[in-house]
Structures are given as structure tokens and as C-alpha cells.
Amino acid sequence: MSIFSGDNKLKKLLSAFNTRVGLLSFIVFFVWVKSMIAYFGVFNLRGVGPAELVLMIINPIGFTAICFAVLLFIRRTSLFYLATLVLTIAANFLLYLNILYYREFTDFITIDTMTGGAGMFQHGFDFGSVPVHLMDWVYWIDLVVIIVLLIAKKIKFDQRPVGAKRAFTYLSMGLALFGLDFWFGDFNKHQLILRKAQSDKTYIVRYLGLGPWMLTDSYYTHLANTQRKDASKESLQEIQKYIASNRYLAPNMKMYGIAKNRNVIEIHLESFQQALIDLKIKGTDGKEHVVTPFLNSIYHSNSTYSFSNFFNQVGQGKTSDAENLLETSTFGLPAGSLFAKYGSTQTFQAMPAILNQTDGYSSAVVHGNVGAFYNRLNTYKQMGYQNFFDQSFFDNSASNMSPWGIKDKLLFRDSVPLLEQMQQPFYVKYLTVTNHLTYTMDDEDKDPNFATVDSGNKLVDGYFETAHYLDQAVQQFYDYLKKSGLYDKSIIVLYGDHYGISGSDNKAFAPYVGYNGDTLNSYDTTMLQRTPFMVDIPGQTSGHIINTYVGQLDVMPTLEHLLGIDTKKYVQFGQDMFASGRQDFVALRNGGFVTPTITQPSLNGSFYDTQTGLQIEKLNAQQEQYVKETKQKVSYLLKASDKLNNQNLLRFYTPEGFKAVDPKDYNYTVKATEKKLKKENEDLAARSNSLLSQNQGKSTLPDYSVDIPEVQKGQDSPKVKD
Template identity: 40%
Template sequence: MKNLWTKFRTFLNTKLGFFVVAIILAWIKTYFIYLTKFNLGVKGSMQSFLLLFNPIPTTILLLGIALYMKGRKSYVYLLIIDLITSLWLFANILYYREFSDFLTLTLIKGSGSVANNLGKSILGITKPTDFLVFLDLIILLILLGSKLVKVDVTKLNWRIPTTITAIAAVLFGINLTLAQQDRSGLLTRTFDNNYIVKYLGLNSYSVYDAVKAAKTSAVKANANSSDMNSVANYINNNRVTPNVQYQGVAKGKNVFIIHLESFQQFLLDFKWDNQEVTPNLNKIYHAQNTLSFDNFFNQVGQGKTADAELMLENSLFGLPEGAAMVTDGTTNTFQAAPAILSQKGYTTASMHGDVPSFWNRDNTYKSWGYDYFFSSHYFKEKKDYNIGYGMKDKIFLRDAANYVQRLPQPFYAKLITVTNHYPYLLDKKNQSISKTNTGDSTVDGYVQTAKYLDQSIGEFMDWLKATGLDKNSMVVFYGDHYGISANHKKAVAKLLGKKDFNDFDNAQFQRVPFMINMDGLKGGINHNYGGEIDVLPTLLNLLGVDNSQTVQFGSDLLAPKHSQLVAFRNGDFVEPNFTKVNGTYYHTKTGAVARNLTSEQKQQVAAMSNQVATELSLSDRVIKGDLLRFYKNKNFQKVDRKNYTYNKTKALKKLKKQNKKQKTSIMFQNKNKSLLDLYHTDAPELEH
């Protein structure tokens, strides 16, 4: 035994021996992280084996680079490479915890557009065990620092590192072959990054993602009008006739789009601490003059809020990686709601209590044709006015009303709330309900910020009534994306009083509110299945705007032949009969796995899967290739970005001039006197 230990110590003191130990430690660490930090949906012995095996080839390949170096440089390079890969793994752990996905190159490139206010979020999701990703590096440093391992400066024969690189390549080839056998078309047909990681590993996924990003850049450069023709043909062949009964019922009305940040459908009528969490939104949801949808789903990908905005205003899907507003918002051609309505005589504005660069809004909104963008630069800023990702909702909506009253009518105004945003922090003076008791810090504060958001909505709606705007406006509410991710299943099960919360339950949990409130509107709760991709066609029909020429992947939710197939960004779907999650089909009504399908049912689910894949792919082609630059719509004039500026001084001067000319704003109609005295809020920060 002693002799064996001596041989091991001797081997460890060689450059090759230290390299082998580093490989083993990195492999064990990575596999442990895969099992404990990610939810990769591993099924079967082959997937289990590949998850265990896939860290080895790339670890050997990357750390093997150090063996090409001479003397002490080998050890330094090995430690640097280990540190870099550990940091990458650590970053993915944090990102995955809240977004159930992995970091992409396009997301990182656009990180400057979303980087502000992230400090508290990162601290809130970091767990002590996350730092285990650096344990192997610490062990290696201890071995060297304590001189338990001596640095071997002997130069290796060039054949050794070359052979090790070749071994890594062969092992990766075996890995890829086995993966392709278990899932054919792994690298060509997948919409879910989890598949790449569980089959090939995180390092391979990173390379795969970089290659895809390069290809995307090439696609735009090589795109031409014929690419647009194939998309247009699909759209025209699948275009759904809108609902005639509701056509034009809101013609000439103002439009408010109220963006309910991270707000999920289950919050409506939900009670905690013996009180309704959202009494104001509950009232709107059940009102006779509100069209409410209880099977409306968020369809976002990595872009989250940015994806929701893209779908809402363009009826185009978000990209499979990154956010299109960041990667393509500045340069692409769009046919967005603000531009469509502006050309119909509407004044268009978006209001958001954060910096204008967040999600690249200050550039994207110009491409979408927004006349005005009232960002945080337009509002009074005090330290206690802000929390998390911008102004507190009560203060923001009160201050936004100041600009609403100046907008020439009819107008299209989007108001983006932010207080109900992860990590769901709220100072005590604004808390009016206790936290839930799941024991999950991410989940338990959710009802507090949701109730605060609801209170702010109640105050804003009261102001609309006091000013008379409620009589000539259509107010649209929508939840942009989930508030609680799939990584909190136990807490959600407890919150909802369920014994279990599986992948099917999580798919159904993606419901978010969609409500259209308008005086005189024939309302009720509509059970049609739909999603954010369907909002624009629905609203344009209500407004009586011809929508027969636009390139949109959604359809009017009220249309008799509206497709109730709701596509998720990863290729899954939900519809009244079947739900697809990670390749498994479920019966939507019961949640049971759909076994022993008839041949007809098999054809149905196959056709639906194909339709989802086709539409996602075509939408991606439109964005990645900037194909709308080739599309001619006789009812739409392409946006010229040069015509827009969001500089505060210039924009307010333009607004004042527009008011003098059109004379239709409620403030102008009130003899140019402000109506803010009619706005009542209990925001403690505004008390004097």
C-alpha cells in the first residue's frame, strides 16, 4: 500500500500527473453541478451515461492546451483555463436558476442593455453551494502552494500533448455519435438548449451557440427577396378571417397597453392572508365590459420582457437565443403597432420608469415608430422612488399620467410597470400583505409586489374615470411572462395547494392575464387558447384597422377559426386537447401522459409539432434575415428612424407644437390646465 502511495506521489509530481488530477477534479465537479444545479430532464440509461461522460472530452481538450506550454507556464495556463471554465459554469448556474436556460453569445453581447439593477438580483439568487464550482481550482492551488505537488519544469515530448488532443477529439466523436443515435438531428432541429447540454455538455453547447451566432450574421448578409416570398406565402395561406362582430368596435378610441410585469394568471382571484391579492384586477377581469381570456399564455424565450413586447407589437416570435430588441432592434425593418396606428392618425408613446437603454428600447422604439418614449429621464428621480428595475409603480403611473394628459387623441400609450419584478423586493412602508410561507425566498415575496402593482392599477383606473378617459379608451392588460420559474416547483406546489408540480403543470402555469376593458364592450371570459403572438391581430380588428397585408404569425383571438395551438419558444406547445413538453405528450384536460394514441391522434400531434416548428423557424428567418425590408405592404409606409428623437427637450417641444396644432389632448381641452389634481395615490413617498 505504501509503495502504491509512493508511486502515486511520484506521478502527481510530474506535469502529466498534475494534469490527470485536474481533469478528474473538473469532471467530478461538472457532473455534480449538472445533477444539482440544472434540470436537464435526463431520461433513460443512454442519457444518464452521456451526462456523466460528456464533460470528459472538452475538459481534456481545454486543459490539454496547457501541456503545449514550457516549464512553469503549463501550470499557470492550466489554472487560468480552469478559472475561466469555472466562471462560465458559475454564470450559467445563476442564469439558469431564474430563466431555466443557458447563456448565449447574443445574450452576452446585449448584456449592456440589461445590466443595470442586476446587483440585487444576483445576490438574491446566489447560494453558498454555487461556489463549489471553484473547489477543484482551490484544491489545485493548495497542492501547489503547500508544495505537496512540486512543479515539474521538464519539457514534454510534443507527441504527448498532441496525443492528448487527439484522444479528446476521439472521445468527443464517440460522445456525438451516441448522442445523435439517441436523438437524431440534435444539432439541426433542437429548439431547447437543455438537449445540447445534457447530450454534449456545457462547453460544447458554448461552441455550438457561437457557431449559430456566426451563421445568423451570415444569414442577414445573404438574405434576399425570395426568402421573404416563402414566408409571405405561408402567412397568406394560413391567414384567419377576423371576427366580424367585433370588427371596429373600438375604432377611434384611445388605446392603453398596461404591461403587468411578471404577472401570472393564477394571481387573479387568489387569496392570501384572508384577503384578495389583486382585488382591482379581479374586478376588471370579471367586469361585463371586459373581454378576459383564461387560456392565454406567455410565449417568451430568453428575451423575456423584450420577447413579450416584440410579440405584442409585431406578432413575431422572440429568437431562440438572446433578445431581438437588442440584437436586431436598431437595424431591422418592422411593421409594428405604433407605426401602423401612427399612420392611422394616432399619437404613439411608450412610458417606462427605467433608463431608456434597457433592452435597447431607445433604439428599437424608433424602428417600431413610437412618436414618444418617456423613460426615467422624463420623471422626477429620488432615491426612495425606485426599487429593483425602475420607479415604483404607484409613483410611475402617477407621473406617467402627466404625459398621458398631454397626448393628442386618439393615442396609443404603453405603460410598463416594473415593481412586480424578480427578486420581488418591497420596502415595509409599501407592504400591505404578508409574505407566503413556502420557505422559498423567491416565491414568498411575490404576493407583496403583486398586491402593490394591483393597488397602483386601481389608482390609475380611478384617474381615467375622473378625467373621462375611461369613456373613450380601450385599456388592454397583459402579463409579459412568468414570475416564478420552473426551478421553484416545490414552492409553487405548496403555494397552490398541490401535492405535486410536474412539467405538465409548469406548462399550464405559463398562463398570464390578457384583458380588454372598454366602456360598452360586450365582455365575458373567453376560453379560447391563445398567446402573446395573437395580441396585435386581435387589437387591430377591434380598432377597425385593415390587417390583410401585414406579416403576422398570430391571429384574432375572437375569430371563429382562430388556431388554438399555442407555440412555446422551445418547440413545445399547448392546445385544448394535447400539451407537448420535452417530447412527451399529455392530455390537456387531465394532465395524464398521452399513451396508446390512435393513428389519427398520432397524425394530429405530429401535424401540430410540425406547425409549431415551421412557424418558429419562419419567424426566426424574418428577424435574422431582416426580411421585412424586402416586403411591400400597400397599406403601410416603412419607418424612417431619422424622424424620431427621444431627447427630452426636443420631444417635449415637439409635443407642445403638436398640441397647438391638433388641440385634442385632455389637458388642452381642460383649458391647458393639468388634471393631475384628480389623481389620488397613497404612495407614502409622496406624502408631505
């Protein structure tokens, strides 16, 4: 008896394959099933609430139905079945390629990646070690079933074309479902395609699916390529002349090189505003509480150079814009994230590459989120980061996670087995995540001796709690640095990336930070754009609070000069914060500016006296001239930065003594990283400068505080073995 014979139900099922509509329906169903397996089993997409969960469940259906419904307009039988086979293979290939790539890089395929531009074949994608799993046959089961049924002649070609009217009905149903899906997704995340696609591709996959993500990526890739086609070396030379005559400043020789050859540890204080420094609040217990006692002590330390008027200059790219500003001394884009839009192919002359080539620094980023977020996996390679310790390096079980990744206390602690293997001097950036919108945390992570306010606004109440948690996390890390001996060999840079509270929530936030919520204006909200910037140089005693007006654009040349690196040959728009002759304005990404005397919060906004906060109803002649000149300077600065980045002009210039970064040199997978770090230490042997080698192979992890709930419960242990 044939394996295909049986009862009537089986015959009915097989007979459905004999119609064009039935065959396509089964294929769409199979694609949906496999997508669900991939979404939840491989991509670990997590819906925030029932709305996102529903979107994730239905999103593959509409787009897939549209693609296959188009085939119903084909009348010729042989052509219909050939097209069906090709499209089915393409759908399976797209899904499975993303599965393999995600397993290796925790990222989704982009057009640049597939064509080689971003490095699927250049960035360490080793086909000899492709992570194929035993159960992967399930992603090809529909194709196998159809081919077997064809060979067994259990599927007969349907010679009857589907009428145009009926075909249009099926197509309309697919369009309607996809349209509803798109509308709901955009309603849930405003400007889903225009904005969210440029910050995090997982939004598009989560809300619309892999197919729409590829189309969205194709669109932005086309825009980028079109914009860069007419770029010329002459354009770069104009910018270089502008920088030489208007932006570059010779270093302050009293500060130049005072941190030469020290480790550089950057601590990115997520969503942390300057207003939190020295802030005391009256908690729900009726007592006064200091929100960030440890960071306050660093801010006032005589080893720390702290800036009280340090403004974030980010745009829509938020955290990634802050990184770009600090790593390249250029602005982010007017819309979207430079990391997401251009990061895969951009030419950078960034901090990790400059430090490595100048003074032999090793480099790493430590981040509790997935590597795909803001396209960091590709962008960091273009910047020359040797290591990227993302979420895949740590225990990301539910108890260890905040809404945005590994909890900060665990991130710092569990990075130790990695950090101690790195060759010194090193340049390491820690991206914290716990103090991130929506400012929620597990009860066990809350300090029982700290009580937040009852403002009537959950974001504001939670913000003080998560900021306090971040403060404790930094303190524990500092304690470790001192016990391990790293503190005295390093400089520690602490900075806030952007505001934490904004929009309508500012009204509830204002009274706690010295403002009136009812009279809050654009000047006030601009002043709230200030974030901390502190450079702690152990051993220095001249540290103090500096009131100079500076921005994130200025960080890179400032640090380079402290490390004894001349910036004259590099294309950087910032100015050393310690140098004399600084231009007296901070350009905001929206076209506004802040100066010591006049502030304009946005391009066409009102003018305010910076010192008093009072609105200037009418500018006098001298003020008008000053404002006109400042606006021209701000406009040219922003346009020059945008031109440099949009047209990728740095590809036309390699500074003397600098070697262009080759992203093929870097592989951020866990296995490759573990192997590389171990090999470096073994090959160097007695010449190894890693902390682990200096301690004769004994780990410094026991030096770290165990005052972390997950550690005390024994739930957490670093994934990477030393």
C-alpha cells in the same frame, strides 16, 4: 525654477515614465480611474451585492492591461511610442464617446451606432447639443499630461526593448486577471456572453467593461450580417403565401371596429401569472386575503373580454419577447433577445406605425427602467414609437426606486404630465417593474391590511406582496382615467408577459395555486405559463371570460380588428382571437404546443391530456396523426417567424398605403421630447386633441390619488412640467 523640478519623489515619479513598462502602467492606471468615474458618476452602474461591486471595480484593469501589454512586444522605439499614443487616444475616445452617448440616450455605443447603422448620426444625435460638462477634461488628463511631459522633454524615449519573455509575463498577468474576472462574472450570471449579452448590455459593461462589450457586440453584429447576406425577396413571398393560406383570418364582424378611434392603453403586468387571478391566500395573520382584488374585478367585468387560456410564448428574451409578440405578431428568437440582437437595424411593421399611418395615432412607451435595457432606445425607433418615456423622465432618487426601476404607483402617477400632452387618439404602453424577481419592496409600500404567506421561500412570499402592490397601482391609474375622462375614450389592454415563479421555486408556489408541489410535472408548469389577457372596452356589456386557447402572437391582429384595421396586407403570424376558423394550437417557443385536447410541454417531451392533466402513455392512431400534423404546423410556424426576423425579410416588402419607418424621425431625449410635445400643442392650438388642451391648459394631475408613500412625504414630484 521649472515646474517639473522638485524633490526626489517627483523625480522618481517622472523617471518611471522613461521606461516602457512604467509608461504603460501609468496609462492603465489612468484608464482605470476614469472608468471608475464614468461607472459611478455617469453610467450609474449599481452592483447588486459585494460580488458585483468588486467586479465593477476590477473589470477595467485586466482587459486594458492585455491591450497595452501587447505593445511591449514591439521592439522598434518609434513604432512602440506611436502605437502607445494611438491606443491611448483610442481608449480615451471609446470611453468618452460612451459618456457623451449615455448622457444623451442612457445607452452604450454599439457597432451599428458608431457606423451609422443604428443611428448615432441618424437617430437624433445632435452634435450641436452634445452634453459636454465642465469637468470632462478629467477624461483626457492622462493624454494631456503625457503630451506636456513629452514637449517639456521630461519623458525620454526608452531605447531598450522589453524582452519577449518579460513581455509575455506581463501579458499573462493581464490575461489571468481578465480570465478570473470573466469566470467570476459568468459564475455570477450564467452564460454571460451567450445569453445575458443579448438581453442587457449593461451586464457586460458591469462585469467585464466597455472594451469587452464592444468586442461582444462586434461578434453578434458579424453573426447578424452573415445571416442576412443571403436573404431574398423570394423567401418573404413564401412566407406571405403561408400566412395567406394558413394564418390570416377574416375578422368577426360583430367585433370588428367596436373600438374604432379610441385611445389604446396597454398595461404590461410584469411577471404576472394567470394563477394570481381570483387567488386567495391565508396570510401569516391567520386571515384570508385576496391577492389582486381590483384586477379580479376587471377580469369579471361585463365590459372586459378576458381569456382564461392565454399562454405566454416568450423565449430567452423574456419581457422583450413579449413586447415583440404583441407589437409585431412574430416570435422572439430561439436564443437571446430580438430587441438586443437585431433591434437597432430591424425593419418592423409594428403597431405604433400602423395605427399612426392608418388612423393618426400618437404613441409612447412608459417604462421605469433605463432605455438601454433590451436595447429599447433603438428598437422603439425602428418600430415607429414617437415617444419613449424611460427612467430619465422621472425622479429616480433611491426612495422612488424598486430594484428594476421606478415604482409602479409613481410611474403611473408621474406619467400624467406627459400623457395629458399627447394627441388623441394615442397608443400608450406602460411597462411595470415592481412585480419582478426578486419580489422585494420597501416596508412603506406594503399594504398593512394585506399579509402574505409563510411558505419558507422568500420569492414566493414576496411574489404575492408585489403582485398585490401592482394591483393597487393599476387601481389608482384606473381611478385617474375615470376622473380625467380618458377611460370612456379608451380601451385598456392588460396582459402578463411571462411567468413569475419557475424552476425549483414552483414546489413552494404550487400549493397556493392548486397544485401539488411534490408531483408537479411538465404539464403543470406549462399550465402555469398562462398569463392574463384582458381587453376592457368601456360601454360594452357583452364582455365575458373566453376559454379559447390563444397566445401572445394573437394579440396584434385581434386589437387591429377591434380598432377597425384590416390585417390582410400585413405579415403577421397571429390569428384574431374572436375570428372563426382558428387553428387549434398554441405554439410554445421551445417547440412544444398546447391544444384543447393534447399538450406537449416541449419539443421532445411527454404528451398529456389537456383537460385532465393525465399523461398519455401511448397515443392511439388518431392521436398520433393529430400530434404529427400539429408538430409540423408548430415547426413551420416557428421556422417561418425565425426566418423572417433573422434575415430581416420585411425590408423587401412595404404594404400598400404603408410608409417605411424612418428612425431619424424620433428623438427620445428629455429635452427634445418636452420641446416636441409643447410645440405640438401650441401649433395645433384650438385643434389640439390632447387632454391638457381640452382642459384649457389645466393639468389633471390633481385627479390622481395621493395614497402613495413618497407623495405623502412630499419626496416625489413629476420631473416634466406641464
